Amino acid sequence: YSPCLDYHIKNCSGACIGKQSHEEYMKNIEQAREILKGNTREVQKMLFEEMQKLAEELRFEEAEEIKRKYILLDNFCSKSEVVSHTINDVDVFTVTDDENIAFVNYIHVTNGNINQAFTFEFKKKLHENEDEILPVAIMQIREKLGSKSKEIIVAHDIELPLDGITLTIPQRGDKKKLLELSEMNGKQYRFDRLKQAEKLNPEQKAVRLMKEIQEALKLPKMPYQIECFDNSNISGTDAVAACVVFKKMKPSKKDYRKYNIKTVVGPDDYASMKEVVRRRYSRLIEEEQPLPDLIITDGGKGQMEVVREVIEDELHIDIPIAGLAKDDRHRTNELLYGFPPKVIGMKTDSELFRLLTHIQDEVHRFAITFHRDKRSKHALHSELDDIKGIGPKTKEALMKAFKTVKKMRESDVESLAEVVGRQKAELLREYFDSKKQ
Structure with missing residues (x-):
């Protein structure tokens, strides 16, 4: 054989041309195998002992080469170790529950490194709870992956028909960190599967969001049709209002409506809102058109109250009313519901809150556009x-x-x-x- 480029750039010891013995070659293969298994600390120990032996024999150049490998492996360990290397040969299991499917995440830790991580799906047959699913899942997963770990980390105590196994329920420290990581993996897997299913079936996403609104506001039924109102004027001139309609969480632009304010003089947003809501729902009732399942006002408690006065006191109809309130920086930060209105606990970066603010932005855009067009016509009038x-x-x-x-x-x-x-x-x-x- 002629040695290849790897030999000349010191990436290979030249076993093909007899520059490396068979024993040395097989020792390198075994070390590589152990590193891939996650047993990096074992390999480090072997390298350290070999380096010490070479130094005692005054073979300093060879010892220096081993030292270089030892340092490289130590740097690798410091980056790849998730927890302390004293945590060795441990299984971690967590369950993320769903209506029909339980997602069980499994992590295997060797010398502080995660060398196996999987999430398995278990279909529920009789609406089993976590305590019923987890023991069965642990037995099946360990058998499938051939795990012989003597310690299993779980979130709470369960009955596990395995002898010689230690169940650990950590409250703090590195083992608690592993448990949290496993829970996060399971939730992310569930989220990814949900997103994938919603891409294939957009209706599923709409139903999920409608259910979330229904649960958050305790509505009697899912809000299939949502309507939102907004006013626009400059010091009371060219006063207009707009109503946007969302059906199945999507804008239904053919149902959008524009209103010229007729009965209000001057900049009175509350009176303008009353007029528009009265005109909108009086007409729907007169024409026997379906009423919305939820009304959202672009404003806080005041706007909600004037809408309630028209809906309940004047028209005597029952439609849930919510409000989106803004902070001092004019950014939407609260969802209000009920009378007296209360803040609904919802993260402002959640998908549902972003959708509600999108509805608010859409009605604001529609009202501003109508107001601008009306103002332009007046400006161009000769x-x-x-x-x-x-x-x-x-x-x-x-x-x-x-x-x-x-x-x-x-x-x-x-x-x-x-x-x-x-x-x-x-x-x-x-x-x-x-x-x-």
Whole structure:
């Protein structure tokens, strides 16, 4: 044989050309096998003893090479060890429960290293609890993986038909850390499976979120249809409101509604909300349309109360009302429900809370867009739009020639006629003269 590049760059001892004995080669293979099993401390001990022996024999160069390997392995151990290396040959089991499936996570620890980690699914047949599932799961998993560990770490005491086994229920320390890691693995596996199932069946995600809202607010039924309201105005001018509708947790844009505020003068958000809610549900009742399962107000206790006054006191209908309140930085941070309203405990980074804030953002966007369009139309309104017989093309020609309405008002019929003709010029002159009078 001719030695390959690995030999020349010191990655191989050259066994193929007789530079390494068979015994030495097999010793290296055995060390590699032990490292892969997780028995790194055993290999370290062997290397240390060999290094000491070579040093006693004054074979310092060879001892230095062994020392280099020892340091590399020590660095590897410090990064890969999860807990103390004194925890050796231990099994860890935890259960993450679901309605129909129990997810049992298994971790095997050798010399502080996790060298096996699996999550197994066990289908429930008779709605068994954790205490009934875990002993059976431990027996099956240990038999399947061939585990002979004498210590098993679990979260609580169970009856296990195994002799010579120590059950450990840690309260603190490294073993407690392993138990928490196993629980986290099981929850993550369950979450990943749920996400995978929801990708294949989007309806499943919608039903899950509706159930979460129902449980959080103690609703009588799942909120299939959710409606949210918001007002928009600038100092009371161009006051508008909007209603967005979500069905099965998705926006139903054909059911969105815009409202021009008719009965309220000035910037009064509560009165505007009352008017819009009254108009919305009076019409649904009159047309015998289905009512929503939940109303969400873009605001706190005040907005919830005015909606309740219309829904319950005036219209005498029963629709649950929730509110999304903002903090001092104008960020949504609380979900309110009930009368008097109470804060519903929900993490602001949870999927459900993000969905509720998405509904709030959507109604805010819809109301602002409508308000902006209405304001733009007023801003673009010209006095010429009020003159009967003057259309868009005529208006464009006049603005191009005179630049402003003021100059048109000061011009005589002949000057106007040069641009739009005699008949329309007389219409303009007549309008401007009537305005003077």
